[in-house]
Amino acid sequence: MLGYYFDPTYLLVLAGAILCILASARVNSTYSKYARIRARSGFTGAEAARRILQMSGIYDVQVQHIAGNLTDHYDPAHKVLRLSDSVYGSGSVAAIGVAAHECGHAIQHQQGYLPLKIRSSLVPAANIGSRLGLPLVILGLILGIGFDLPGGGYFSLAQVGIWVFSLAVLFQVVTLPVEFDASRRALKILGNSGIMGSDEVGSCKRVLGAAALTYVAAAASSVLQLLRLVILSGGRRRDD
DSSP: OOOTTTOTTHHHHHHHHHHHHHHHHHHHHHHHHHHTSBOTTOOOHHHHHHHHHHHTTOOSOEEEEOSSSSOOEEETTTTEEEEOHHHHTOOBHHHHHHHHHHHHHHHHHHHTOHHHHHHHHHHHHHHHHHHHHHHHHHHHHHHOOEEEOTTSOEEEHHHHHHHHHHHHHHHHHHHHHHHHHHHHHHHHHHHHHSSSOHHHHHHHHHHHHHHHHHHHHHHHHHHHHHHHHHHHHHHHHHHO
């Protein structure tokens, strides 16, 4: 038996889960706090987004409403900036900060920001990695499936799964500079455009900083999961 359900490497998964829970709680509490503060400009999130896009010389990106809470995102394939229920029609400091962040992604796209290009190119591979990586590792460990290499050597199915899962981890890591840069652009625009005062920009910085922690936690959780798979695979080879 592998002791798969009871092995100590579950502590790595637990650590990653705790990081994600704490980051999610932090962003929700921070957003809720500043969602109660109305921006002095009177702009809603959607109005601020359209203003920022126009100021940045971007006229081919649509701003649309999407259902959900903090489901905001920029779709580079269709050039659509989608704002959630809590952002689109809200005039709060938090809503405008989130809208400006998504505009930051649209500006990255327009300017050909390299990390964004890399992340976009990794999407298909990352989807495969997140769906197939772990099942391949589990099958490889349980069934001991492997392949003989030409000229000698052996490559297990678990190792294949680890490499496939690594694609999803790489996507999470590449996401970090993309998100940090979008927030940096957002704060700079808000400070220079007159949409917000300096004190309001400081509040937005706290909102976006809390949101950034969710991406850091997701990347850390993925790395810890990858480390766990490597440890399990190594232990299996020693048992063999």
